[in-house]
Amino acid sequence: MSEHSGTMALAELDGVRRAGGTLEVDALYRRYHALVYRLALRYGRGDAAWAEDVTQEVFLRLFDVIDRLEEGDGLEGWFYRVTSNRCLNRLRRERVRNAAPVRWLLGQKARPPxxxxxxxxxxxxxxxxxxxxxxxxxxxxxxxxxxxxxxxxxxxxxxxxxxxxxxxxxxxxxxxxxxxxxxxxxxxx
CATH class of the missing domain: 1.10.10.10 (Winged helix-like DNA-binding domain superfamily/Winged helix DNA-binding domain)
Structure with missing residues (x-):
């Protein structure tokens, strides 16, 4: 891993990939967890639980696609895009869920005016x-x-x-x- 670049390319983890993928995801989690979490925390307006949920979703997604990522891909960019997309999707779902008819159907109280x-x-x-x-x-x-x-x-x-x-x-x-x-x-x- 390059100390100066702040990012890691998949080529740098090639040996770990051959070990079955689990160690690779663990190494990537240790490397990029803080970046993903901070970005999700900003989208989630400071809600730590919300940000941690998004962070888990992003790393589950990584586990699904890690074999399809190309050698030399800039992983920081991948994490940034996937985290942003997950956050935006989650915010859209919440907006729908917070609509008055949906809140009524779910038995939730109305918001204060x-x-x-x-x-x-x-x-x-x-x-x-x-x-x-x-x-x-x-x-x-x-x-x-x-x-x-x-x-x-x-x-x-x-x-x-x-x-x-x-x-x-x-x-x-x-x-x-x-x-x-x-x-x-x-x-x-």
Whole structure:
């Protein structure tokens, strides 16, 4: 495993793979558990149990597909994509499950009412922020979100996206400039 890169390619575990796969998944779990858990924790708004459930789902998925992953695949990118997809799917299911008719069918209590003015202001602010992000070119939007939402370093983003640190820096700086031009405050990466 490379100490400098922060990622592990499957080729580095080739000997372990021949041992039956269980040890390989264990080694990958030890290596990537914190990354997957932290990402799931952000999506789950700080709910540790929710994040741990997602983390388990991701590693169960790894166990299912490990023989189909190609040699040299960047595993950090794979973990990032699978974790994000699992979180988004789980959030969609929860949104449906939290709908009033579904809560009624499941015998759950109604939520306390939310101040409509506060809710409207929050929705408008969120809508404006997403509009600004949606206007960014895709590569810039991904790099910007990975820095400012996910807390990734430029080197980590480069490894996940397959770009140099310099190119990622350029993407982030451009995105930050575009966001500032729309009147938003952004801390430089």
């Amino acid at each position: 939310v101040d409509p003015e506060r809710l409207t202001a929050a929705r408008q602010g969120l809508h404006k922020a997403w509009s600004v992000l949606d206007e960014l070119p895709p590569k810039e939007r991904v790099a910007f979100c990975m820095v400012h939402v996910d807390g990734k370093t430029l080197v980590e983003i480069g490894e996940v996206l397959g770009h140099t640190k310099g190119y990622v820096c350029k993407l982030v700086k451009r995105a930050e400039a575009r966001v500032r031009a729309q009147g938003w405050e952004v801390e430089s990466a």
